[in-house]
Amino acid sequence: MTEGLFPRERAEVAPGAVHVPGWLPPERQRELVAACREWGRGPLPYRQTVLPGGGVMSVRSLCLGRRWEPYRYLDEVGVELPGWLAALGREALVEVYGEDGGFVPDTALVNFYDAGARMGMHQDKEERSGASVVSLSLGDRCVFRFGNTESRGRPYTDVELESGDLFVFGGPSRLAYHGVPKVYPGTAGPNLGLTGRLNITLRQTGLPVVSGRRR
Template sequence: MFDDRPDDPPGAGPAARVRSEPAPGAVLLPDWLDLAAKLRLVAACREWARPPAGLHSVRMPTGGVMSVRMVSLGWHWYPYGYARVAEDGAPVKPFPALLGELARRAVADAYGERIGEIAGAAAYEPDTAIVNHYPHGAKMGLHQDRDERANAPVVSLSLGDDCLFRLGNTRTRNRPWTDLELHSGDLLVFGGPARFAYHGVVRTLPGTADPALGLVGRLNVTIRQSGIEA
C-alpha cells in the first residue's frame, strides 16, 4: 500500500509479511503477538489506564496538547524527563513484570546471535514503559527518545488499528526515512545505530483493528531502560 511494488497478479493472496530490518539496529517482527497475548495486553492496558496516575493528555512546553493520550509505568514521562509522580500528583504505577518479560524476549528474538553487537541488548533490564492511545485522527510527530540515560534498545508493540510509522535518521527530522505499515501484534525493536533515530506516526488507519480486541483506535506500548538510579 505504501510502496512502489506492482500489484499482486490476479488470484494471488496478500504478500506474506516477514521479518525485516528497515535500518541498522532496527528489526520488525510481524505478528509477534498471537491473539491470546494481544487480548491479555489490551486487558492490562485498560487497568493501567484507570486513575489515579492513569491515561492523560500531555501538554508540550510550547503550549500545544498531543493528540495521543498516554499512561506511564515505572517512571512517569513528561516533556522532557522522568519523575516518580504522575500528572495528577499520584505515584506512578509500578513497572509490570509482564512487560519486563515481554521486552527481554522481544530483544532476544529481534537480535538473536547478534545480541552482543547491540549496545545494552545482552543485559537488557527495562524499567519503564509508556502506553500511547491513538484515537481516530491522532498522530505523533517525528522525535527522538533521548530522555533516558541509557542507550539500550526500545521495544515497541502495536495493538488495534494499523498505522503508518515513519523511521527516520539520527541527524534530522528530514529525509532519509522509511515508512512502515505496523499491524496489531507487530513488534518493532530499535537499538544500536537506530536507537536515537527520529520516528513518529504519520497516521492511523481507522477500522483496521481486529473486532475481537474490542479496541477503538490504536494502542502502542513502548518499553525502555531508563538508566536512572532508583
C-alpha cells in the same frame, strides 16, 4: 489484523532497527489490551500531554514505572511496571538480536491513538542508557515513519504496523527520529475488543532506581 495476499516479512529497516510482523499471538494481544484498559482505571489515567510550548499532544498517554514528562523523567513511580511486561520486553530482544543484552526496562509509555491522533517526528533521548527501545502495536494499523539520527526530515522509511507487530530499535538507530503520521481507523481485528490503536514502548532509562509513589 488485516490479511493480505502475501505474508508480511521480517525486515531490518535500518541498522539495529527491526520490524517483526505478527509477533504477538491473538490471545496475548487481547491480554495486553485488557491490561492497558485496567491501567487506565488507576491513579494516573490516560491524558493528553501538554508540551512546554503550550501545545497538546493528540495521543492520550500513561506511564508505567518511572514517570516521564516532556522532556525528562521524574524521580517517582506512579504505577508499577509489571514484571511480566519487562520479561516480554526481554523476549522481544531475544527474538530480534538473539539475546536480551541485560535489558532491565524501568519505564513503559502507553499511547492511545484515536482516529485523529498523530505523533510528530521525535527522538527518544531522555534516557542515559543506550539500551534498545521495544515497541508493541495493538489495534488499528498505522504508518510508522522511521527516520535518521540527524534531523526530522528525509531520509526516512515508512512501515505499516499492524496489531501484534514488534518493532525494536537500538545500536546505530537508537536515536533515530520516528513518528506516526497516519492511523487507519477501523482496521483492528473484530475479536480484539479495541477501537483505536495502542502502542506500548519499553525503555531502560539508566537512571537511579526510585521508590513507588502514588498520587
